[in-house]
Every structure is written in C-alpha cells, then in structure tokens.
Amino acid sequence: MxxxxxxxxxxxxxxxxxxxxxxxxxxxxxxxxxxxxxxxxxxxxxxxxxxxxxxxxxxxxxxxxxxxxxxxxxxxxxxxxxxxxxxxxxxxxxxxxxxxxxxxxxxxxxxxxxxxxxxxxxxxxxxxxxxxxxxxxxxGLIGVDAERADRPLYTRGLLRNVCTPHETTALERLPHHRRGVALVRLWTLKEAYSKAIGQGLRLRFTEFGFSGDDRPEPVRVLTPEGAPGTGDEWQFRTFSVDGGHMDDGHVDGGHVVSVAASDAGFGGTRDTAAHTLLDPLVVEAVTEALGDDAEPEDEAGGEGDLLDW
CATH class of the missing domain: 3.90.470.20 (4'-phosphopantetheinyl transferase domain)
Known part of the structure; x- marks a missing residue:
C-alpha cells in the first residue's frame, strides 16, 4: 500500500x-x-x-x-x-x-x-x-462517494467490519454525538479510495484506514496500525452538500461527499477535447468511412434537448 x-x-x-x-x-x-x-x-x-x-x-x-x-x-x-x-x-x-x-x-x-x-x-x-x-x-485516478450525514452507522458490530484498530480508538475518543458523522466520513473516504483504485468491495475496509481531518495536515491513507500508507500523490477531501455545513472538519446535516484523487506525476491534460486525444490518422480514417454519419443529427447533437426524453 x-x-x-x-x-x-x-x-x-x-x-x-x-x-x-x-x-x-x-x-x-x-x-x-x-x-x-x-x-x-x-x-x-x-x-x-x-x-x-x-x-x-x-x-x-x-x-x-x-x-x-x-x-x-x-x-x-x-x-x-x-x-x-x-x-x-x-x-x-x-x-x-x-x-x-x-x-x-x-x-x-x-x-x-x-x-x-x-x-x-x-x-x-x-x-x-x-x-x-x-x-x-x-x-490520475479519481473516486467519489456520498452518504447521508445522519445515516446511523455507528454500532460496535459495524466498527469491527469497517474500521482498523487505530480508527476505532480514535472514534471512541470523540464525544458520543460526533461519532456517527465521523464514521460516515471514514466510510465515504474508504469507498472513494476503493473506487479510485478499482477494487470496490474487494478491498476489506479493515485493511486500511484514514487519518483525521486535522487541517492543515493533509488526510492520508494509514495502515491498520496507523502508519502512513500513501504520500502526496494522493489527495483526499470531504465536503458537505445539500444543506449541511462543515465545522472544524466535521459535517453536520445534508450529505457527506468524499473524494480520492491521485496525481500520476505527468500533470493534468490541458486539452481534453476528444479530437486532440485521438490519433489524427485514425480520426480521418473513421470519418471517411462513416461519411455523413460521423456528424451529429444537428448542432445540438444530443446536447440540445436530450432531457426531453
């Protein structure tokens, strides 16, 4: 890891x-x-x-x-x-x-x-x-996940299946009224990271953990014992949407949204237009083969009124 x-x-x-x-x-x-x-x-x-x-x-x-x-x-x-x-x-x-x-x-x-x-x-x-x-x-890679902030996840049975020993200890140090949303934050971070690396539910949540949102220190993936598991190539953030708010890194109300994003080290692709991402010779050959069918039905193409399904 x-x-x-x-x-x-x-x-x-x-x-x-x-x-x-x-x-x-x-x-x-x-x-x-x-x-x-x-x-x-x-x-x-x-x-x-x-x-x-x-x-x-x-x-x-x-x-x-x-x-x-x-x-x-x-x-x-x-x-x-x-x-x-x-x-x-x-x-x-x-x-x-x-x-x-x-x-x-x-x-x-x-x-x-x-x-x-x-x-x-x-x-x-x-x-x-x-x-x-x-x-x-x-x-690089990206994963996102969302849950309701008030989802009742905090139970001892779920802790054993979701949290590392290090995370369990940290959660139980919190005031009782903050443990639920803190666990939702961990859950969404783990889901987002698992999605980003393409593992989904194949990666047991007890096999990796997350540090607290102690700004300005960045959030990091941790080993089950609490040692660093990733470096600056990964970035993690948790937000609140739909009526919730953040208070010292803790979400109150609405939905908890977590993001896991990696940096492959080559910088962002500045021009993401599809025609510049493809080999020009391939585009030319496909366009010639398709003829008029290569063009959208009209300028709106499917962008104009596709929501009027």
Missing amino acids: TARRRTAPSPSLGEPVRISGRDGGWDRVRADLEEHAVAVLHARLSDWRPEGAGGPRLRALLGRDWDRYLELTHPHVRMRFAASRALLKYAAGVALRVPPHTVELGYGLTGRPYLRGCDAVDISLSHTEDLLLVGLSTK
Missing part, C-alpha cells in the same frame, strides 16, 4: 458543483478542470429523471447501457440508472467537448466505469437516495 513520495502536494480540490440541469454549472466544471485537473459535481435525481422512459433519445444517450437499462425491473432503480448515466455522460461531454450521446461508457471487472477510447479523463460515479455524484480527473 505504500507508494512513492513527492515533496510538493497537489493543488487543492474545488467545492462540488451543483448541476441543476443540462444548462447549469458547466462553466464551473470546466474552470475546476482547468485549475485543479479535478472536478466534482452533484445533482438531484429529480433534475435528471427521464420522462419518456423508452424514448429514442434516451436510447441514443444510453448507448451500450440501453440493454442493461431494460434489464432493470424496479422503476425507481431504472430511473436512477438512466439519470446517473445521463449526468455522467453530460459531464464527460463537457470535458471532452463532444455531445453527450457520443460518449461511450465501459465497465471494469469490479463495475468501475471508464470512458471508452479516452483514458486521459478518469471518471467516478456515486448515488445515494436522490443525490447523484460525479468525479472527473485529467491527472
């Missing part, structure tokens, strides 16, 4: 950006990618739910995910699946400067999503209840 160290820490992460619909907040997402090489955005399910659940525009937007969408039988699960992929594709489209319906998602062995053919932009997706969360990075 130990990794090489750096002397200079990565730039700080921007606050999560609220995206109220297809036309809102994208300038801030672009600005965060430009400044930090990382952007985190969140939205409400109600703002991204499809109205025409079987319409052709939804099918065009979901692409390879269409069959997976049809296999889901519970209406709410289907709606959340469609809405989360729509938000993710719109966000990726902003980073790649392409219409969202042209973005293709793939999935790793653990279900981790990635952008087919565009590995210069890493992505992560999370949702809980009616909150949707997306992370984008052009400098």
Whole structure:
C-alpha cells in the first residue's frame, strides 16, 4: 500500500458543483478542470429523471447501457440508472467537448466505469437516495462517494467490519454525538479510495484506514496500525452538500461527499477535447468511412434537448 513520495502536494480540490440541469454549472466544471485537473459535481435525481422512459433519445444517450437499462425491473432503480448515466455522460461531454450521446461508457471487472477510447479523463460515479455524484480527473485516478450525514452507522458490530484498530480508538475518543458523522466520513473516504483504485468491495475496509481531518495536515491513507500508507500523490477531501455545513472538519446535516484523487506525476491534460486525444490518422480514417454519419443529427447533437426524453 505504500507508494512513492513527492515533496510538493497537489493543488487543492474545488467545492462540488451543483448541476441543476443540462444548462447549469458547466462553466464551473470546466474552470475546476482547468485549475485543479479535478472536478466534482452533484445533482438531484429529480433534475435528471427521464420522462419518456423508452424514448429514442434516451436510447441514443444510453448507448451500450440501453440493454442493461431494460434489464432493470424496479422503476425507481431504472430511473436512477438512466439519470446517473445521463449526468455522467453530460459531464464527460463537457470535458471532452463532444455531445453527450457520443460518449461511450465501459465497465471494469469490479463495475468501475471508464470512458471508452479516452483514458486521459478518469471518471467516478456515486448515488445515494436522490443525490447523484460525479468525479472527473485529467491527472490520475479519481473516486467519489456520498452518504447521508445522519445515516446511523455507528454500532460496535459495524466498527469491527469497517474500521482498523487505530480508527476505532480514535472514534471512541470523540464525544458520543460526533461519532456517527465521523464514521460516515471514514466510510465515504474508504469507498472513494476503493473506487479510485478499482477494487470496490474487494478491498476489506479493515485493511486500511484514514487519518483525521486535522487541517492543515493533509488526510492520508494509514495502515491498520496507523502508519502512513500513501504520500502526496494522493489527495483526499470531504465536503458537505445539500444543506449541511462543515465545522472544524466535521459535517453536520445534508450529505457527506468524499473524494480520492491521485496525481500520476505527468500533470493534468490541458486539452481534453476528444479530437486532440485521438490519433489524427485514425480520426480521418473513421470519418471517411462513416461519411455523413460521423456528424451529429444537428448542432445540438444530443446536447440540445436530450432531457426531453
């Protein structure tokens, strides 16, 4: 779990950006990618739910995910699946400067999503209840996770399955009323880090821990005994969204959102436009082979009114 160290820490992460619909907040997402090489955005399910659940525009937007969408039988699960992929594709489209319906998602062995053919932009997706969360990075791996701040996680049985001995000791030193949200913070950090490295639930949460949010000291991955497990190549932050607030690093109300972002050491990709990430000869050959089909249906392409599903 130990990794090489750096002397200079990565730039700080921007606050999560609220995206109220297809036309809102994208300038801030672009600005965060430009400044930090990382952007985190969140939205409400109600703002991204499809109205025409079987319409052709939804099918065009979901692409390879269409069959997976049809296999889901519970209406709410289907709606959340469609809405989360729509938000993710719109966000990726902003980073790649392409219409969202042209973005293709793939999935790793653990279900981790990635952008087919565009590995210069890493992505992560999370949702809980009616909150949707997306992370984008052009400098390395990223993982995001969200939970309600008041989720009742603090029980001794759960502690044994989630926390390292070092974390358990630190939690039990806290006043009782702060232990619940402190455990939610640890949970989301562990989920975010596990997603970022592509392990998901394969990595037991008792095998690694996290330091406290004792600013200005950065948050670090720790061994079960409390020794450092990562260096400055990883950056971790916890935020509060939807009505909560931060008080000395502790979240009160709303949702707890944690981000894990790595720096591959090559700097952020400054130009993430899809046509500059691909080999020009390949683009020319594909465009010639497809002919007119290579162009979107209109200038809006799927960017214009795809939410009128």
